[in-house]
Amino acid sequence: MNVRIPRAAVMAVAGLALAAVGVIGSAAVENRGVVEAQEFAAGPSISMIDTRFFPPQASIPAYTDVTISLHNMGVTQHDFVIPALGVSSGSYMPGTYGSVYVYAEPGAYEFLCSIPGHKEAGMSGVLYAS
Ligand SMILES: [Cu+2]
Incomplete structure (x- = not known):
């Protein structure tokens, strides 16, 4: 399993680099066929940019x-929180990458940066599960 996970990660990154958000789902399906051990579908990649x-x-x-997948492309710390789902990434320093796991019933879920002032400055969005 430890051998397979990096391969899945590399494939997921390649897929994310090439695919628009709407296409990532099919890339994840292909990955699953190749890498049995992958338990989570590769979802969207969201960049954190200042504000x-x-x-x-x-x-x-x-x-x-x-x-x-998360990437802080800004010059200050950010995080990624989905209050309704209890998801919180913790702080990301500028230039760092990471990911969070999400499981949701159908619906629209607000996500935001919880660092004081950032949501108010524009750091929020909506994640749709369907
Ligand atoms: Cu922020």
């Missing part, structure tokens, strides 16, 4: 364990 998230809207499949 906003990009993209500000993203979609995931409902009732599915999904990985949302």
Whole structure:
């Protein structure tokens, strides 16, 4: 399993680099066929940029364990929180990467940066599960 996870990660990164948000789902399906040990579907990649998230809207499949990839492209610390789902990434220093796991029933869920003042400055968005 330890051997397979890096390969899945590399494939997921390659898929994310090439695919728009709407296409990532199919890339995840292909990855699953190749890498048996992968338990989470590769979901959208969201960048944290000072005072906003990009993209500000993203979609995931409902009732599915999904990985949302995060990248702080800003010059200050940010985080990624989905209050309604109890998801909190913890702080990301500028230039750092990571991910959070999400499982959701169908619906629209606000995500935001919880660092004081950042949501008010524009760091929020909506994650759609369907
Ligand atoms: Cu922030």
